[in-house]
Amino acid sequence: MDKIVTQNIGEDNVKRLKIVLLSFAISFSLFFTKIFAQGESLLKIYIVGGVYFIVSVIGLLWAFDFKIRLKSLVYILQGGLFVFSEVLFVLLFFFQQFNRIYEGILLIVLLGFMWVITYVCFLMVNVFNVSLYKNLPLIQVARTASYILTLLMVYFFTFSILASGFPLYVIFPVIFLVYLFVLYMQFNELGMEKGVIWRRVVILSLVNMFTIVPFIFVGSSHEIVAIVPTVGGFVGGGLLNLSNQKNIRWQIFGYNILLLVVILLAVYISWF
Incomplete structure (x- = not known):
């Protein structure tokens, strides 16, 4: 033995x-x-x-x-x-x-x-x-690490696609497809039903993509722009996985405040 x-x-x-x-x-x-x-x-x-x-x-x-x-x-x-x-x-x-x-x-x-x-x-x-x-027993730790690394991938890919200088009609569909693929791999590890996974992934991918649209048109720094969908992915993932708890309203409020603060900071850094 x-x-x-x-x-x-x-x-x-x-x-x-x-x-x-x-x-x-x-x-x-x-x-x-x-x-x-x-x-x-x-x-x-x-x-x-x-x-x-x-x-x-x-x-x-x-x-x-x-x-x-x-x-x-x-x-x-x-x-x-x-x-x-x-x-x-x-x-x-x-x-x-x-x-x-x-x-x-x-x-x-x-x-x-x-x-x-x-x-x-x-x-x-x-x-x-x-x-x-x-x-x-480490499987939950691995899932947490996977979630964090997925957010980093969102940042890396967003920056890379924007920095590549592709035209807008290429940037938006490519970013959306990348978000779909990356987020699907992450949610698939949670053992959810396929229908639930795709619904959440599509919603989160669309939200992430639309958060960067204003910054692209004003010519913001790619490093700053890429932070917004990364935090958006964190907030969206948190909101989509909220359970019925007493403080659920405060959790929703906190997630939205976090996203709002990041967007305002990105706007401030980009324009001022």
């Missing part, structure tokens, strides 16, 4: 080490990708993001020793999609070549943050994968 427990602990440690190495390699290889990029174009940035997506998926399969089930692929693809979104964000945020030292320092700090959240993302995928084989 002790031998089996020791073996399981050893396998978990090896898996954790692989996840650490994978997340580190993905995050900090971006530094060299950016430094040595010559004449990068928008198409090249999206291709690089696609390469990182594939590397993430294959890397997670390697970290799990290919011990997965069919449903595991959904979680693994979600992890790859998160990496894709953050790679696009980093490369588009630093679209031009560096001409100041502080920009390089800022990139290193940002990549350090990316390493942490990528590591958390891969751990989340691991918990979901293991939960397919046995009950885990």
